[in-house]
Amino acid sequence: MSNELKKTPLYQTFVDSGAKIVEFGGWAMPVQFSSIKEEHNAVRTEIGLFDVSHMGEIIIKGPDAAKLVQYLLSNDTENLTTTKAQYTALCNENGGIIDDLITYKLEENVYLLVVNAGNTEKDFEWMKKKSSEFExxxxxxxxxxxxxxxxxxxxxxxxxxxxxxxIIEMKPFEFKQDVDFFGKNIILSQSGYTGEDGFEIYCAADDAPYLWNEILKYNVTPCGLGARDTLRLEAGLPLHGQDLSETITPYEAGIAFAAKPLIEADFIGKDVLKDQKENGSKRRTVGLEMIDKGIPRTGYEVYDLDGNQIGEVTSGTQSPLTGKSIGLALIDRNVFEMGKEVIVQVRKRQVRAKIVKKNQINK
Incomplete structure (x- = not known):
């Protein structure tokens, strides 16, 4: 493993446990501990534990912090409280998604923005640049x-x-600060990236190995990036760099709930998003389920039955839950029809698929 890769506080723990380590977004991360299927099923039926310490944390504070946070983000940040977080997008002037993130209001004029690992430096520089007019x-x-x-x-x-x-009554995106967990002070957020119930735990970096080992004493399965990807795909949750990018807007990506262009406050990309809300976007993200044998992979072209290209696959895998090959695709909006049969170009083969709902977890 290259010494140039960043390492989370748990890196040595993973090496010692024999986990398979891979490069992800500039980080050395475990892709699996046992098998992706075993870890995946543990999360669907019992409990799984992930190290997500590679995620970035950015603090915005000061007299104009609330105004800056709203200017940067696509959601209505007036709805943030010191117990209610928010999923949102950091957009460019064209409405494209620089990153998707979660925002926590820690106190008046102090905000914590949790961003994707591979985007941390880029996001930080963008936010700093845009903060010049704000105190x-x-x-x-x-x-x-x-x-x-x-x-x-x-x-x-x-x-x-x-x-x-x-914490029994905590609802999605509710959070509590100054929680004592195994004797350590944490922020506890009712959130995740799996389609299951659960929590994200923010702790001091030095406390992460201790908490990891304590949690694993309770019949909890350690899980890597492989299971995290199959779990989020079954749940229809997008991944930045594939399903989300600077050329894809929240309306195209299927996260329109994270865009509020009708609010009075201004934010970057608002005009483009307002137009898409009122008039529709040219593209939309759909779920795919393969009819013929083959796995849809990122970048594979999608055609209608007449041979016209209508879009491309953004993510794909074989679902451990159903055994079916599933994916997400960005297609022309005007050809969308639930249940419609389409063609995916899998290398040199044309493989039949159908448009289905993105969330494949039937609960």
């Missing part, structure tokens, strides 16, 4: 934080046993 400070504090995700139908009960506050 606010932008700080990259990523090295100070460790982050773990405990996910699965039994995760909530386990977490409740080891915290000093009632």
């Amino acid at each position: 606010a400070e932008v700080l990259n504090v990523s090295s100070e934080y460790g982050q773990l995700a405990i996910q699965g139908p039994k995760a909530r009960d386990l977490v409740q046993q080891h915290v000093n506050t009632n």
Whole structure:
């Protein structure tokens, strides 16, 4: 493993445990501990634990922090409270998604923005550049934080046993600060990237290995990036760099709920997003399920039955839950029809698929 890759506080723990380490977004990360299928199924039926300490953390604070956060982000940040976080997009002037992220209001005029690992430096520089007109400070504090995700139908009960506050009624994107968890001070967020119930834990970087080892004492399965990807795809959750990019808008990506262009406040990309809300976007993201044998991969072309290219695959895998080959594709909006049969160009073969709902978890 190259010495140039960044390492989370848990890197040595993973090496010692024999996990398979790969490069991901400039980081040395575990792709799997046992098998992707075993880890995936543990999250669907029991509890899985992920190290997501590679994610970036950016603090925005100061008298104009609230105004700057709203100017940078596509959602209505007036809805943020010190107990309610928000999924949102960092857009460019064309409405393209520079990154998708979660925003936490820690206190008045102090915000924590959690960004994707591979985008941290780019996001930080963009935010700093755009902050010049505001009385606010932008700080990259990523090295100070460790982050773990405990996910699965039994995760909530386990977490409740080891915290000093009632978390049973916490709803998606609610969070609590100054929580005692196994004797360590954390921020506990009811969020994740798996389609299952669970929490994301923000701790001091040095506390991450201790918490990881304590949690694993309770019949919890350690999980790597492989299972994280298959889980999020089954749930129809987008990945930046594939399903989201600077040339794809929230309306095209299927995260329109994270864009509020009708609010009074201005934000970057607002005019383009307002037009797409009122008049529709030219493209939309759909779920795909293969009819013939073959796995849809990023960049594979999608055609209608008359041979016209209508889009391309953005993500694809074989679902451990159903055994079916599934994917997400960005296609022309005017050809969308649920259940419609299409053709995916899988290398030199043309393979039949159908348009389905993005979330493939039937619960």
